[in-house]
Amino acid sequence: MKTGFVTTKDGVEIFYKDWGSGTPIVFSHGWPLSSDDWDAQMMFFLAQGFRVVAHDRRGHGRSSQVATGHDMDHYADDLAAVVQHLDLKGAIHVGHSTGGGEVVHYLARHGEKRAAKAVLIAAVPPLMVKSASNPGGLPKDVFDGIQQQVATNRAQFYRDLPAGPFYGFNRPGAKPQEGIIQNWWRQGMMGGAKAHYDGVVAFSQTDFTEDLKKITLPVLVQHGDDDQIVPYADSGPLSAKLLKNGTLKTYKGYPHGMPTTHADVINADILAFIKG
Template sequence: MPYLKLKDGVDLYYKDWNTTGSPTVTFSHGWPLNSDNFEAQMFFLASQGCRVVAHDRRGHGRSSQPWDGNDMDTYADDLHQLFEHLDLEDVMMVGHSTGGGEVARFCGRHGTSRVKKAVLISAVTPLMVQTANNPTGTPLSVFDSFREAMVKDRAQFFIDVPSGPFFGFNREGAEVSQGPIWSWWQQGMMCGFKSAYDCIKAFSETDLTGDLKRMNIPVMLLHGDDDQVVPIGPSAQAAVTIVPNGILKTYPGGPHALPNICSDEVNEDLLAFLKE
C-alpha cells in the first residue's frame, strides 16, 4: 500500500489508480471516513480513462494517528505535500462534507496553480456553526453533543449516525440498507479517537469564506435539499454566492451521503463537469 511520509513524520495513505490516465481527479473524504467512501466515483472515473487519487486524511483510515494537527490548515498542507509528491497538475478536486472544506482551504492556502476545477459535495463551506455573523448556522450545542456521544460510547454513536441522518435512513419510506451502515461504522472506527474528536471542531468551526473567495476556478456544488447533517441553506446556497465562478445543482430529497445514495447521478455529474 502506498504511503507518503509527511514533513512531521505522519504516514499518509493514498490510492493512485490508473496512473497513466488523464485528466487527474482527487478526492477528499468526509468525517470520520476514509478514501474507501469514494470508491464508486473513483472506479467510475478511472474506467473512463481518468487518473484518480484519494488519501486517508491524517488520523483517519490507514494513515497515522497523530495527537496534533487535526485541523483544516494541516489537512490542506498534507494534501499539498501529496500533490507535490505525485507532481499532480491540472487537477479536478472533489471533496465531500469535511473534504469539501479541505478542498476550499487547499485552494485558499496554496492557490490554484495545480487545480483547474473543484467540486464541493454536501460541503461544510462556508461555516457550519451558528455565530452572530452566521445566524442560520447549526448551534454549537449540536457539535458538543457529538463530542459527548463519542466520549460516552463511540461505537454506538457511529452506528446511530449512519442508521439515521447521514444516509437519510430515518426518513419515512426510506429503503434502508445495512451494507452502507456497516461500511460507515467500519471506516469510522478505523479513525483515531483523538483525530475524530478534534475533527468535529475543524469541520464545524472553521470559517472558509475567505478560501471560497480565492477559488478562482470553476466550482460545482452538489447538495441534497434534505441534507440533515449540513443543511443546504447556510452551506451550498450561501457558498455559491461567494465563489467567483460557481454553479449549484440541488438533488431533490437528497441526503448528506450523495456519493453513496445517489452515486450514479453524482458520477455522471462529475464526468460532465470534467468534460466541460
C-alpha cells in the first residue's frame, strides 16, 4: 500500500493513493474535492480484494497548485499519466460529478486498451450549461455566480454547499452530519482557488456528447433523481442513451453526494456491476 506523486509532461505533480492488489478500480473525484472523498469506496473495495487507486486532480488536494491546465484535456491526460505510471490494466474507472466527465474524456481521448468497465456517478456529462443544443441545461449565470464566490469568499461558500444542496441536507427531515460537512470544507480548502475557479468552466461548458458516443465498454450510470447539483433529467438518462453499452440506474430521492450519504447502496451496486 503506497502513496506517491507522478509528474506530468507539463511538470505538475499529481498525488495518488494505490492500495491493495487484484483488479484495479480507479476513482476520479468531484469538484473541488480530493481523493479523500472516496474513503468509503476505497475501504469497501479494498476489503473485497480489489486494488484501489485514486488521485487528486491538478490544483486539488495534495497535487501541485498550478495556475494553468485546468481543463478536461489536461484532466484526462493527468489520469492517463497515473494509469501509465502504475501500469494499470483491465481497470474499472469510477467517476463522481466532474470526475465522471474526466473518466468519459479519458476513455475517448486515450482509448480503452487499459480499461474494462466504467461507472459514472451523478456525473456532469453530456453537458451542464444551457445552450441552443442543450435547452435543458443550467443558465451560464449560475456558473458565473459559483466562480464569483470561489474568487471572493470560497471559505464560506465551501461551508454552505455541503451543508445544503450537495448532500440534500437542506431537504425537509434531513439530518445534516457535521463531520461530512466539515470534511467537504477541509478537502475544498486544501486545493487552489485558481484551479477551482477555472474548473467551473471545465465541468460546466465541456460538451461530452461525442466522447460518450465513442465509448464501447460497459458503463453503469448512477444518478439520484433529487440531485440539486447536476440535475437528473439533463444528465444521467441522456448519457446512458449516448453510450453504446450504458446502463442507467436511478436512485429515488438520492442527493448529488450519494457515494457518501448512501455508500452502502452505491458500493453494492458497483460491485454487482463489476462482477456481472
